[in-house]
Amino acid sequence: MSGSDPRHLSCEEVLLSLQSYLDGETGAGNARQMVGHLDLCPDCDHERQIYADIKRALMSCRASIDPDVKAGLLAYGQRLARGEI
Amino acid sequence: MPMVLLMTPATDTTAAFEQYVLPELDLLYRTARSLTHADADAQDLVQETLLRAYRAIDRFDGRYPRAWLLTIMRNANINRARKRQPDLLADPDLTFERWAQTANNDGPEDLVVGATFDATVEAAFDALPEKFREVVELVDLNGLSYQEAADMLDVPVGTVMSRLHRARKRIRDHIAEVGLDALGGDH
Numbered sequence A: 001m002s003g004s005d006p007r008h009l010s011c012e013e014v015l016l017s018l019q020s021y022l023d024g025e026t027g028a029g030n031a032r033q034m035v036g037h038l039d040l041c042p043d044c045d046h047e048r049q050i051y052a053d054i055k056r057a058l059m060s061c062r063a064s065i066d067p068d069v070k071a072g073l074l075a076y077g078q079r080l081a082r083g084e085i
Numbered sequence B: 001m002p003m004v005l006l007m008t009p010a011t012d013t014t015a016a017f018e019q020y021v022l023p024e025l026d027l028l029y030r031t032a033r034s035l036t037h038a039d040a041d042a043q044d045l046v047q048e049t050l051l052r053a054y055r056a057i058d059r060f061d062g063r064y065p066r067a068w069l070l071t072i073m074r075n076a077n078i079n080r081a082r083k084r085q086p087d088l089l090a091d092p093d094l095t096f097e098r099w100a101q102t103a104n105n106d107g108p109e110d111l112v113v114g115a116t117f118d119a120t121v122e123a124a125f126d127a128l129p130e131k132f133r134e135v136v137e138l139v140d141l142n143g144l145s146y147q148e149a150a151d152m153l154d155v156p157v158g159t160v161m162s163r164l165h166r167a168r169k170r171i172r173d174h175i176a177e178v179g180l181d182a183l184g185g186d187h
Helices: A011-022 A028-040 A042-062 A067-081 B003-022 B024-037 B039-059 B065-082 B092-106 B108-112 B117-126 B128-143 B146-153 B157-177
Strands: none
Touching: A011 A028, A011 A042, A028 B092, A042 B128, A042 B157, A067 B003, A067 B024, B003 B024, B003 B065, B024 B039, B024 B065, B039 B065, B039 B128, B065 B117, B065 B146, B092 B117, B108 B146, B117 B128, B117 B146, B117 B157, B128 B146, B128 B157, B146 B157
């Protein structure tokens, strides 16, 4: 895709902002421009899909808290809240 | 009645602590786990954070409790680190390169066979240099914003962005090395 139109982003610009866009760390205006480009550019959209999959896979690594550990910390917090510690 | 005068602030403190602090236990533990890399140390750090938060809750204005708690945890962790001998870590870049070299020696087919996309991502994540892995943990695993991660690590937000993006690029490159990038999202 061409980046000659100032309202449109070049592929280079899209790839530079792609991760921030997926993290929700770009402004609304930039996000709209990203969507506009990605809708029309299969190569950049392929990259978006790969990075979205990587992010999803990483998020699924999120360790769940052992219920006993959480219960222990909650009990500690509640004792603090009651002024018992 | 002195009893009432004593009970009122305690009740307010209790209510504020239960309202602002206790709902964030999961976030606090996950973040502590990322910072300490050990369950026992993470529990200690969360307890220290809870204690400091309780002592400071009277001065907390109720805005941005997450940011407030993460700042307390960061400071508690800095104190904790100062009390300890710094760990002698192997050069993380060399660690990653060694892993990448081994992976290449195995051949792409060997790596792909029996491996899912998610497992490949997780293996590449595990092999990241420490400084890269910690930002990925804070943002992707723990759900912190760039600014929250920057505050936690006491680095500029641009540093978080740079490390995070380079970390994911390494993972993405490994995905390409083993031929999983052609799958798009269908796996």
